[in-house]
Amino acid sequence: MIVNHPTLHPDQNDIFNACGFGIILIDDCSRLLYWNHWVNKHSQQSLESNKGKSLDVVFPILGKTRLLQAISDALEHQLPSTLSHKLNRKVFPLSFRNGKDVEHNIKLIPLKKDNNTHHCLIEITDISAAVKRENQLRDISAQMRQEKEWANVTLMSIADAVITTDQHGRITSVNDKAEKLTGLNRSEMLGEISSDICPVAQASIGANPHPINACLEKRHTLTDSDNYHFLAADGSTYAVNLSIAAIIDLDDSLLGTVMTFRDITQSRNISDQLNWQAKHDHLTGLLNRRELETKIEEHRLDAKNYGNSHNLLYIDLDQFKIVNDTCGHGIGDKLLKQISQVFQDQLRKDDILARIGGDEFCVLLPMCPAENALKIANTLRQATLEYRFVHDNKPYMLGASIGLSKISGHERNAAEILSAADSACYSAKSLGRNRVQVHDSQDVDDEQPQQVMQWFSRLQSALEEDRFILYAQEIASIHHPHTAHYEVLIRMLDQDGKIIPPNSFIPAAERFNLMQSIDRWVLEKVCLYFADLPKNLQKLPVISINLSGISVSDKHFLQATRELFDLYGTPTDRICFEITETAAISNFKDALTFMTEMKKRDCRFSLDDFGSGLSSFTYLKTLPVDYLKIDGHFVKNITDDLVDKEFVESIHRIAQIMGIKTIAEFVENEKILDILRDIGVDYAQGYGISKPVPLDTLQFA
Amino acid sequence: MNEPNAILNEIQLDALGELLNIGMGAATASLSTMVRREVLLSIPVISVLSQHQVPNQLYDKPPHTISGVRQSFSGEFSGDALLLFSDEDSISLVKAVLGETLPLAQLSEMEEEAITEIGNIILNACISSLANVFQEHLNSDTPEYLHEELNDLFADGQGDDSFVLLLKMSFQISEQDITGHVTFIMDIESITTVKNKINAMLGI
Numbered sequence: 071m072i073v074n075h076p077t078l079h080p081d082q083n084d085i086f087n088a089c090g091f092g093i094i095l096i097d098d099c100s101r102l103l104y105w106n107h108w109v110n111k112h113s114q115q116s117l118e119s120n121k122g123k124s125l126d127v128v129f130p131i132l133g134k135t136r137l138l139q140a141i142s143d144a145l146e147h148q149l150p151s152t153l154s155h156k157l158n159r160k161v162f163p164l165s166f167r168n169g170k171d172v173e174h175n176i177k178l179i180p181l182k183k184d185n186n187t188h189h190c191l192i193e194i195t196d197i198s199a200a201v202k203r204e205n206q207l208r209d210i211s212a213q214m215r216q217e218k219e220w221a222n223v224t225l226m227s228i229a230d231a232v233i234t235t236d237q238h239g240r241i242t243s244v245n246d247k248a249e250k251l252t253g254l255n256r257s258e259m260l261g262e263i264s265s266d267i268c269p270v271a272q273a274s275i276g277a278n279p280h281p282i283n284a285c286l287e288k289r290h291t292l293t294d295s296d297n298y299h300f301l302a303a304d305g306s307t308y309a310v311n312l313s314i315a316a317i318i319d320l321d322d323s324l325l326g327t328v329m330t331f332r333d334i335t336q337s338r339n340i341s342d343q344l345n346w347q348a349k350h351d352h353l354t355g356l357l358n359r360r361e362l363e364t365k366i367e368e369h370r371l372d373a374k375n376y377g378n379s380h381n382l383l384y385i386d387l388d389q390f391k392i393v394n395d396t397c398g399h400g401i402g403d404k405l406l407k408q409i410s411q412v413f414q415d416q417l418r419k420d421d422i423l424a425r426i427g428g429d430e431f432c433v434l435l436p437m438c439p440a441e442n443a444l445k446i447a448n449t450l451r452q453a454t455l456e457y458r459f460v461h462d463n464k465p466y467m468l469g470a471s472i473g474l475s476k477i478s479g480h481e482r483n484a485a486e487i488l489s490a491a492d493s494a495c496y497s498a499k500s501l502g503r504n505r506v507q508v509h510d511s512q513d514v515d516d517e518q519p520q521q522v523m524q525w526f527s528r529l530q531s532a533l534e535e536d537r538f539i540l541y542a543q544e545i546a547s548i549h550h551p552h553t554a555h556y557e558v559l560i561r562m563l564d565q566d567g568k569i570i571p572p573n574s575f576i577p578a579a580e581r582f583n584l585m586q587s588i589d590r591w592v593l594e595k596v597c598l599y600f601a602d603l604p605k606n607l608q609k610l611p612v613i614s615i616n617l618s619g620i621s622v623s624d625k626h627f628l629q630a631t632r633e634l635f636d637l638y639g640t641p642t643d644r645i646c647f648e649i650t651e652t653a654a655i656s657n658f659k660d661a662l663t664f665m666t667e668m669k670k671r672d673c674r675f676s677l678d679d680f681g682s683g684l685s686s687f688t689y690l691k692t693l694p695v696d697y698l699k700i701d702g703h704f705v706k707n708i709t710d711d712l713v714d715k716e717f718v719e720s721i722h723r724i725a726q727i728m729g730i731k732t733i734a735e736f737v738e739n740e741k742i743l744d745i746l747r748d749i750g751v752d753y754a755q756g757y758g759i760s761k762p763v764p765l766d767t768l769q770f771a
Numbered sequence: 772m773n774e775p776n777a778i779l780n781e782i783q784l785d786a787l788g789e790l791l792n793i794g795m796g797a798a799t800a801s802l803s804t805m806v807r808r809e810v811l812l813s814i815p816v817i818s819v820l821s822q823h824q825v826p827n828q829l830y831d832k833p834p835h836t837i838s839g840v841r842q843s844f845s846g847e848f849s850g851d852a853l854l855l856f857s858d859e860d861s862i863s864l865v866k867a868v869l870g871e872t873l874p875l876a877q878l879s880e881m882e883e884e885a886i887t888e889i890g891n892i893i894l895n896a897c898i899s900s901l902a903n904v905f906q907e908h909l910n911s912d913t914p915e916y917l918h919e920e921l922n923d924l925f926a927d928g929q930g931d932d933s934f935v936l937l938l939k940m941s942f943q944i945s946e947q948d949i950t951g952h953v954t955f956i957m958d959i960e961s962i963t964t965v966k967n968k969i970n971a972m973l974g975i
Contacts, residue, residue: 147899149895151888151891152891152913153888154885155884155885177913
């Protein structure tokens with residue numbers, strides 16, 4: 071076969087030789103016709119010495135490659151081919167001057183020579199640079215992938231939900247926890263707008279722009295906010311701690327956002343619970359003292375600023391102690407729960423019931439005039455009275471002593487209002503329980519709470535420094551003027567020597583449990599008085615000593631009294647104890663014990679203020695009483711008021727029948743004395759008879 | 772000729788499918804050699820349809836972009852032969868063929884070249900079997916790599932009479948779920964020529 075030697079125009083030859091890629095031309099029998107300078111250079115072979123040779127002879131290595139197949143496709147079927155570097159490494163043995171291989175791609179293009187013959191153009195492209203580039207890219211990519219994997223694993227194992235978005239707010243990644251919290255699959259979330267997929271609402275405001283929008287638009291960062299609720303796909307809502315941050319590129323362009331959140335429902339529940347517990351009494355579920363004070367303060371300010379009328383009730387359960395002590399604390403608790411319900415049933419919707427101590431309750435009555443408050447207080451008292459607590463088939467009857475205090479707004483704080491109600495409650499208790507007492511700031515007996523507080527320290531120091539003195543007021547026998555009988559009355563000496571009347575400090579002493587100390591002080595002074603009297607005195611006076619209910623019912627006081635009498639050798643038959651009717655009855659059993667014991671020592675007893683309380687003759691029958699002291703309020707008006715006169719008469723009559731002498735107080739003038747004399751009352755006491763004088767100034771003939 | 776199915780009837784389509792299948796058989800054999808794995812061919816489905824119908828015909832869920840190889844041919848009838856892969860499958864194919872353990876998110880230019888070569892082998896086989904069967908001489912351009920939006924590729928840009936002879940034939944490389952589609956885009960004139968050729972061959 072004749073090899074067709076193509077001749078190239080010198081210009082064409084220059085052009086091909088100038089090409090930066092290889093050109094090989096072969097004839098229809100695969101024989102080399104031409105190659106350019108590039109092939110010369112990289113194959114280190116000359117065209118001249120190989121022209122006309124079959125290409126696989128020039129490069130024997132081609133026999134192992136797909137190139138020969140491609141050449142035959144081109145020559146026989148006129149099909150072009152591409153041989154990529156990836157699939158055909160080192161087809162031609164080409165190298166650079168430094169010995170490195172020329173990495174190359176090959177293209178085969180069939181060229182029509184004439185009707186039946188085709189040549190083939192082989193184009194060889196140097197891609198060494200691209201190969202190197204790709205290898206570098208692959209290394210960097212591997213490194214990045216590794217870093218990304220690290221980041222991803224970190225992201226996935228984080229306990230918080232993490233969602234990232236692009237700069238348009240479309241979700242680009244979702245970790246496992248985020249899937250769990252949103253209740254959505256990753257596939258459902260990716261590419262979606264995050265504010266649609268992860269709706270959050272600010273807990274306090276409700277609907278408002280999604281914070282991620284603020285982050286996307288204004289690059290506002292939200293850090294560690296507990297103010298949001300997440301609205302999950304299943305309709306549930308839970309509190310989240312939410313952070314959203316913008317990811318900013320080095321050139322200050324927004325790349326996207328990272329949103330992290332975690333479910334804090336549980337911790338918020340715990341804190342809600344703690345918050346609730348801090349404000350409520352755990353037994354009854356009612357507000358506790360602290361929270362009540364907060365509420366009172368709110369209403370105090372409201373009263374002050376807007377003049378609204380609010381009232382406070384202070385309730386102390388009578389007889390609760392009995393149930394608690396005899397049935398056990400568990401039963402006591404049960405009672406408290408039940409009575410809370412009893413109270414609650416009587417109250418209006420907005421009334422605030424609180425338990426502030428063992429058996430002490432408070433009711434804040436908002437927007438309630440004093441009259442209504444009093445009515446509600448009485449309803450509560452009545453409900454308590456009608457309620458029967460049953461334990462072991464035994465019914466227990468309760469009572470409520472209720473103090474009512476108006477919230478005027480002029481008080482300095484809630485504590486002041488609370489103690490005003492407290493002291494009114496105390497008054498209710500000391501007036502015989504099961505009653506409502508209204509706190510009256512004008513009432514001298516019931517001073518301002520802060521003053522009462524001050525009294526405590528004043529009383530303490532007065533006791534320590536012995537700054538009390540005894541006065542004596544004559545109890546004159548109307549029909550036998552020769553008998554000497556005095557009632558000793560206590561006065562306190564202030565630090566500057568001022569004499570303070572008992573109605574100023576006795577309520578405080580009662581409040582602070584100092585009555586026993588005072589009673590004891592009086593008793594000792596009287597014992598001393600008798601001890602100091604001249605021994606040759608023919609007729610010793612009878613001295614009446616007031617005893618508080620507390621002292622009468624205390625065994626220790628009884629013992630102390632005995633010891634004092636023994637110590638001073640007191641003529642006990644000249645001692646008369648005055649006990650108020652209320653004190654005697656409310657501590658009946660103990661009072662009876664005290665009286666019986668003292669009776670053994672020939673002491674006398676006088677029932678004070680008879681007529682002001684229950685005036686129960688039944689009790690009178692059982693108590694070993696020598697004198698009945700008719701309440702001064704009846705005596706005072708005896709000249710004008712027939713009812714009072716009748717009252718005094720009947721008391722006297724019954725006392726007479728029972729063999730008890732009567733004493734009338736508040737005898738202010740002769741006219742009263744005349745009437746008393748007519749009625750037959752035995753003794754008279756008052757300014758009309760004689761004024762109290764210091765005990766040590768008493769003179770006996 | 773607005774109704775594509777009127778262009779080629781059932782018999783003609785079947786015959787064409789059979790012919791192309793022979794060519795594909797040769798192509799898959801060489802592909803099998805290259806990847807050193809078994810390559811399975813599906814039964815070809817042939818239809819004629821207008822260009823915009825192609826994406827939905829090829830895929831249940833047409834991907835946004837597509838990778839592939841185009842080889843234009845000309846002669847008595849002319850058109851474009853296309854081998855198409857979804858982007859994911861093109862990456863899987865490179866992985867299967869080259870055994871790259873760490874493929875990039877997108878094909879590198881070197882890998883594109885490899886895909887081009889694979890496409891070249893398959894499309895050459897199809898084009899040459901067409902030429903063989905019809906005893907025609909077809910000139911073919913060098914293959915080019917494609918990475919385009921599917922809708923752009925089959926936009927009705929080429930005129931109203933631009934129909935597609937769609938040979939939907941997928942091949943699978945064993946243990947790899949890689950599907951490729953071969954399609955021919957020809958104008959009505961060329962399809963008519965092909966039809967006449969088939970008729971002549973079948974003796975109709």
